[in-house]
Amino acid sequence: MKKIVLTSFLLLSLAFCFSQGYETTRYGVRAGVNISNLDFDPAPVSRNMHRNGFYFGGFAEFSLSETLWLNTELQWSAEGAKEEDWRANYLNLPIQLRFQIGNNFMIGAGPQIGVKTWKSADAYDTIRFSGVGGIEYKFLEDYFIDVRAGYDFKNLLDESLAPLEATQFTIQVGVGIKI
Structure with a gap:
């Protein structure tokens, strides 16, 4: 747990350092729905391996140039x-390098680290690493809608379940406000 806290602190400090010297830093909140799907190897028989859920969080965006932004989020x-045995809730820290396209669109991609918060999901490893990418459309001065996709880089399951392995693909659709 100390490694997770230290890594998160270092990444947020790095993001803060990048923001120094540039005029614009934006903060905000976003929330929406998740559609997650587990892909097993070898594939289990007759199981519903997707889950519709929700997410919420806060973010900070740091201007690196006129069209380049660093986005950090919790x-x-x-x-x-x-199925309850295969549910997992996470506290995620995505970090994206984002490019502004025109006045209303942004696209971005980057890594994400997650820590499992659902204590009864013993099948899952405590930490996950994934990649995330998405697009955002600003429809009012401070309001936006966005769509993101994330895919895990490594097996999500605890080593005790070997040779069973699982990766997850997640789509998020949501709204947010920049303060």
């Missing part, structure tokens, strides 16, 4: 599968 997300 987000709680309900993921995993519908």
Whole structure:
């Protein structure tokens, strides 16, 4: 747990350092729905391996140039599968490098680290690493809608379940406000 806290602190400090010297820093909140799907190897028989859930979180965006932004976020997300034994909720820290396209669109991608918060989901490893990418559309001065996709880089399951392995693909659709 100390490694997770230290890594998170270092990443947020790095983001803060990048923001120094540039005029614009934006903060905000976002929330929406998740659609997550577990892919097993070898594939289990007759299981519903997706889950519809929700997420919410806060973020900070740091201007690196006129069109380049660094986005850091702390987000709680309900993921995993519908069956209770395969549910997993995470506290995620996505970090994206984002490019502004025109006045209303942004696209971005980057890594994400997550820590499991659902104590009864013993099948899952405590920490996960994934990649995340998405697009944002600003429809009012400070309001936006966004769509993101995330895919895990490594097996999500605890080593005790070997040779069973699982990765997760998650889609998030939500709204937010920049303060």
